[in-house]
């Protein structure tokens with residue numbers, strides 16, 4: 001029996017790229033169902049770019065500063081990703097909002113990771129808002145992207161307990177540890193078509209099983 005060809009993914013970054021690095025590392029395993037085809041940044045000085053280069057993955061910078069409008073930027077992004085044969089776009093700290101047109105054209109193929117248990121604490125400065133709210137658990141969420149900010153259908157979540165002594169940095173680090181496990185796992189499941197988006201809802205294959213390890217601190 002021949003196995004299905006691997007899905008091609010692009011990681012979009014604006015900075016450090018630690019989630020991107022976790023996806024590239026996971027994709028090195030032979031049984032992973034997706035392969036990186038491009039790491040794209042809107043910032044030429046994103047530290048993650050050199051991480052991708054060292055891993056031998058093609059990189060590209062498309063600076064938003066070179067475009068007069070969001071629509072023109074997104075159209076170039078769209079063209080670049082399609083030319084590269086990308087099946088799945090993984091947003092990994094890509095600090096840009098998209099036009100509705102771009103989101104619609106990639107519906108079900110555009111995913112993001114966010115450092116909270118959505119729908120709680122969307123947006124920016126997430127960990128500080130989490131601490132200020134006094135909640136006892138937080139975590140991270142991988143979701144399909146829709147036209148809103150951090151509002152798309154949820155694919156997977158990992159729970160992280162909050163220590164009474166946590167500050168922004170310690171909580172961020174603990175959540176990040178889970179992000180690096182959750183994101184590759186979700187990408188692998190989407191690439192295998194065990195998870196997909198249908199009529200605005202996330203569907204799971206009947207043989208899908210929750211991976212309990214993702215909820216461990």
Ligand code: GRF
Pocket residue numbers: 013015016017018019020092093094113114115176179
């Ligand atoms: C992560 O916390 C991710 O959840 C959020 O942006 C941060 C990116 O970090 N979307 P890194 O660049 O992947 O290290």
